[in-house]
Amino acid sequence: MSKAMEPDLHNPLGGARGQAADKEWNHPSNHWLRGFVLDNRAALGTLGVFIVMMAVFMFANPTVFTTWYLYSSVLTTLPVALFVVVPLVFVVTCGEIDLSFPATMGFASWVFALVVQAGYDPFLGIAAAIVTGTLLGFLVGSLVVYGGLSSLIATLGMNFLLRGLIQIINEGKSTALTGLADSWAYKIFSSQIYGIPVQIFWAIAFVVFSALLYNRHRFGAQVKVVGDNPDSAKQMGIDVKRVRVKVFVFVGIGAAIAGTFSVMINFTWWPTAGDGYLLPVLASVFVGGTPTWGGIGTVVGGAIGAVTVSFIQTGVVAAGLSGFYVQFFNGLIIILSLLGHKWNQARYR
Amino acid sequence: MSKAMEPDLHNPLGGARGQAADKEWNHPSNHWLRGFVLDNRAALGTLGVFIVMMAVFMFANPTVFTTWYLYSSVLTTLPVALFVVVPLVFVVTCGEIDLSFPATMGFASWVFALVVQAGYDPFLGIAAAIVTGTLLGFLVGSLVVYGGLSSLIATLGMNFLLRGLIQIINEGKSTALTGLADSWAYKIFSSQIYGIPVQIFWAIAFVVFSALLYNRHRFGAQVKVVGDNPDSAKQMGIDVKRVRVKVFVFVGIGAAIAGTFSVMINFTWWPTAGDGYLLPVLASVFVGGTPTWGGIGTVVGGAIGAVTVSFIQTGVVAAGLSGFYVQFFNGLIIILSLLGHKWNQARYR
């Protein structure tokens, strides 16, 4: 019997076999900063992409990029995107996708426009829009979840269907809401404070709240578990279908707020309202570092992704390139971000 | 010791334990027709949706739907869609998706237009387009596969990037190929025989060939296995990455042919060529009964899906509804098909 007694390896495999039953837990990264970086690598990666991109633009045209107005103009509509990007991070984490939000934006803001046009207070309009968004989110979510359909295609279908409804009823007519500017609701949600568009404060509050919801609330915890391993979640007594429906409802609410904000910026509701957000919002989520396979994601990363995407067009044009370059740079940023996140993120699934 | 000797169950569980070691294999559905139906339920389901839809349209307007011109006009543009829908069935079966085909269509047909405009034979143009499509497919596939990126987002990015390149170089200018109508290539690929557009024959040949490739060729077998369980495929010595790249190359080739056919219909290349096909083609694949999760699919179903989607718009208009209803019906057909397939298909994953 040949017994090979070679020296022990300098590696911590011992732990894998539970030898050290009496030893305490120990964080692999003892320094808090290292831990912070490890926990937020996706969001920090997105921030890196954004900083590099802005540095390039600034180098190309320093004057424009040191003008506050440029930023304030982006900050006016950025909130519209943020209110959908953030809930979409939840949806994607949950292992689903929602392509019906543009129609929901259009639908909910239509209700808002109808209420305001009928002479009611805009606050009532906002409430009505949010109720509409909630119901539509519930409808879409139920169809996907209880119908057991692929969310990619089913929500695409719902986007067509809802937009079709809007078109059939409105026959292309838009609604101008010129009186809106004098309302309290406008002052609170859409004016400026010291030159800063007030909607960005609301959007930041929303992002912070959602980030907490994602990382520090039962809802976020369940969304992640459901996206990671739905069978497991089900076995542990989580009502998987309900959690799934809830994320769609969350998108519905976000889309309703986004649509309303958009109408308040433009004083006009168009039957196409929301359509233009489909691709930039989707791109933001993934540029932000939430992967497609579900279970993990980053709300803050998604928000930074939205900022990045918002600045691409502005930056390309300000850097003196013709508008023909915008699509190219959109594609480039998406591909580079994906490559960056790929390299930055360990994958356990 | 209490031994419960209850009567045996009337079920074939015995087989599960290999008791019947000497018995022969036996098909559960002995009748060939039943077997055929079971093996093709997804495609047959799609056919059912199509027939019901056409029946409704025909009921709404019998005269138009008994006119040959209606069909011949659909058959003129349908082949363009078919040449991309079919390879996309392979991509989706392989567990991926390709949203870059519109730009590939545009790029490859641009090369075709350049060659023809430069006075070379259109056959050479077709060859050049196919080479371009192959290379672009290889590029996109390599990026997704070797870069380890999510195909949904990476191909979306590539679509932007390639389209951006086309735009930057052409600055929006289209190319008219007025001489094309007299060429042999046109006669072979784009004229009419007894009132039937000749391109539909090529498309049918392509569908039949691809269906065989899918069901009766090593390539199809490997695509399915890779989409079903890539780890398993890898362990069994299949070069999973290569198979994945190959499906993207297949889409590239299909898109090149589709783009060329599209240019040959009206002798003009636009820098936007192909863009309009993104949503209808995607819808066709899933209306056709190929599920999103990979491993299974149906080429014939996809083709029938393309026919269905082509007829939605035509049917709505012919039935006398305003164009505002088209989107609504698009959405409705997608949702109904998904529900139908869901009910029709057993899922083992």
Add this chain to the structure above:
Amino acid sequence: LDAQWCKDVHIRFFVGGAEGDAFGTIVYNGAKQAAADLGPKVDYIFSGWDVEKMVQQLREAVAVKPQGIAMMGHPGDAAIMALAEQAHKDGIKMMYQNVPVPKVVAAFGGGYVGAQQEQQGRALGAEAFKLAGLKAGDKAIMIGPFENENRGARERGTVAALKEAGVEVIQLSSPPSGEWASDPNLAIPVITAALLNHPDVKAVGYPGGQMLGNVPTYMQAAGRKPGDIFNFGFDTSPQIVEGFKGGWVQLTADQQPFLQGYLPILSLCQQAVLGLAPMNVDTGAGFVTPQNYEIVAELAKQALR
């Protein structure tokens, strides 16, 4: 004046449509010609006709504080008003194209270059009625982006003019995602279906250059011969010229998109450098018919007209 007398001026120019759409390309070429002649630095902006996007692009344009902005009027008075006010405060000269915004112009100034959409559409309707020899009770098809109030104003005008003349008009909406503009072949079955549904239709109107250029294909697919149907529409292009040659197309209202590109830049230069008043030009000048199409043929090939 120097050849490049406007060279220190910075202008943002809204091309309007998507990169590569037929109409936008000619506008773009007009603007580029003006930039080459006069020397200003011009940023070109594409919106794919998405009105929400246009407003945001205008917001960013105002933020950059160029001397002049040439904006599309599509978002409408209400949406543009606040930004026009800001531009006015910052001393930015404004020009509007394609869709007039009278209230904004009344409040904060600015010029307009483009056809008076509704008016041009009506004129086309009247001209088509005349040239096609239509009578009250005849049937015509009009295709257009009716789902978009502003973009569809022109086609609505045509519909209105024809209806007032007693013609029965069947309206076909083109899909809002612009699929027919990016690939007019996709409309083949739909137009065939409409013609089959209404076999007695005498005239068909098309919303823009790409579709009008594809008329031969549509007619052949529907089994019609040149001259069977009176095809008319807007814009010119090499394909449309071919259509005239083959006898497929009978009438187009040329809204001279080249001028819609050239003139706003010229006017903004004049305002910025010379202090002239903004221009107001109706570019919806003429009709092209089988009698005069040869004049535009060469220009169309170069995407100048």
Add this chain to the structure above:
Amino acid sequence: MGERIIELRDIKKSYGQVYALGGVNLSVDRGEVVGLIGDNGAGKSTLIKILSGVVKPTSGEILVRGKPVSGWSAARSRDAGIETVFQDRALAVQQTIVRNIFMGRELTGFLGWLKVGKEIEEASRLMREIGFTSKVFTPQSIVGQLSGGERQGVAIARAIYKQAELIILDEPTTALSLTETAKVFHFVRQVRASGRSILFIGHNIHHVFDIADRFVVLDRGKVALTADRSEIKSADELINFMEDIAHPGGLPGLHEASGAEQRA
């Protein structure tokens, strides 16, 4: 042996045309370890999935502490004090150990906000209790970084958290080494000592024989044998019985192999 915690009466379950269970009676009393054995496809996993509320039976009755229940579900099963370690382990591999342990019963305070510190503390305690501590891993480590055995540890920690009355272990020693098998056994004994019950499913009859107070043998969806420990002399007796019901006639290949079993 004390109160009857749960009882299944005449449970039937069919998947389409396949009958997985054809009328099974099973009960577990307080403080006993029931060993459930049976061939592949006998229906063991199906049975415990019904117990834990994950799968609904086609027919039959479930009684908790003597009372029939209706609307049996995964959540109700856990409320009734039944915890299950499933055969496929059921962990969310991209989440932390903490999130896996508290899956579905997060420690929350006001309005559902998580008590993060409390969770980490509790998770540490649980993991230490079953001996899974390490310098490399913390309760905040991602489960995907753990080895198969370590993951089983997380699953077990999750099951013991809620002082459950009945813990179901579906083949818990599958793919476990001797050392870790021993740990599981140690744990099972501790649970029994604290007056709780265990339903232990396994293929290794030696293991089951060693740990169980009572044996239930499933065969083709039916209970073929129920026997107390005292009624059976050795694991070999059980093994022989199982071979008998599986192959009344006897197959040459099998005897060769079962001989091996007996030799061991």
Add this chain to the structure above:
Amino acid sequence: MGERIIELRDIKKSYGQVYALGGVNLSVDRGEVVGLIGDNGAGKSTLIKILSGVVKPTSGEILVRGKPVSGWSAARSRDAGIETVFQDRALAVQQTIVRNIFMGRELTGFLGWLKVGKEIEEASRLMREIGFTSKVFTPQSIVGQLSGGERQGVAIARAIYKQAELIILDEPTTALSLTETAKVFHFVRQVRASGRSILFIGHNIHHVFDIADRFVVLDRGKVALTADRSEIKSADELINFMEDIAHPGGLPGLHEASGAEQRA
């Protein structure tokens, strides 16, 4: 015992900072059954993944029939006559039994077109050979419809198809009942009788002891013991040895449990 089919020399493998293997030597001769045992995470699966070319070693040498090879891959491993039944079974569950058996080596004719009839015939033969036939399932049935044991059957049929010289079975009896374990044993003996070799990985030391001609014990990525059957008297001796290397001092909980092992 005949020709040396494959030999691994000083194989090391690290996953990031984790050393899974730290210099392992292993060889298999023609016609012998080697039993590879070891604790969880000892590196058994990693080692066989290297053998089958699925994982690339960080360093070390692989010799096939005495000749060093370079560019070792899954395909080359199969060409060298090595077939593996992986721990996770590796079946494509939405495909037919035929497609799974011929995965990666489809029977093709002209230009890669499949010989469908031939494949069905061959699959029938293989399945019959290992005793997995049924009235309910045909070679064209979908694997997703099969039970766990039946799926293991498909995996084994796949491995024996190509008259391989060395068949690696990574814990093949895990989750298998006695009956089916016996079947696997029967099959292993048949393979050895036909002059081919087996590398059998398992946790159940009784099983491994019973079947193997030679034992290799892995411990923390190193070979702790290599012994011929003749050198070891009983399974208990092996069990004691493994406990010793795992816990030189001995832990109370373990002795309790290992006592159980010995009793069995």
